[in-house]
Amino acid sequence: MSLQQDILDLIKKASLRNYSKQIKNNIELLQRILDETSKYNMELSIPEMVYLILNPMETPFCHRGNKKVFNSVEKGYRFCGNKKSCLCNQENQKEKMTIVQSKNH
Ligand SMILES: [Zn+2]
Numbered sequence: 001m002s003l004q005q006d007i008l009d010l011i012k013k014a015s016l017r018n019y020s021k022q023i024k025n026n027i028e029l030l031q032r033i034l035d036e037t038s039k040y041n042m043e044l045s046i047p048e049m050v051y052l053i054l055n056p057m058e059t060p061f062c063h064r065g066n067k068k069v070f071n072s073v074e075k076g077y078r079f080c081g082n083k084k085s086c087l088c089n090q091e092n093q094k095e096k097m098t099i100v101q102s103k104n105h
Helices: 003-025 027-040 046-054 088-104
Strands: 070-072
Touching: 003 027, 003 046, 027 046, 046 070
Parallel strands: none
Antiparallel strands: none
8 A cells, every 4th residue: 555545544543633643653654754755854743744745746845945834734834934034925925916916907
């Protein structure tokens, strides 16, 4: 079975409140999760690793290369949360406004 499927099965069995504890106790599964996320080259929490594996299109970085703030497996990432050093949040707001404005034209 794929790692994704194994994680989904475990979350189903253990519930969203307890799965990370269950993963910690499952050394074999934990090792596969660590191997899968070693490409990011940083220490990540279990929920964050799980989220990244379940959402292969996601990355822990915003498009300007800053680490995004992780929320939860259900909610995913927020912006990098660093308004001073990264403009991605503002850029996103601007994009939204541009879409609204172009609709009005
Ligand atoms: Zn950013």
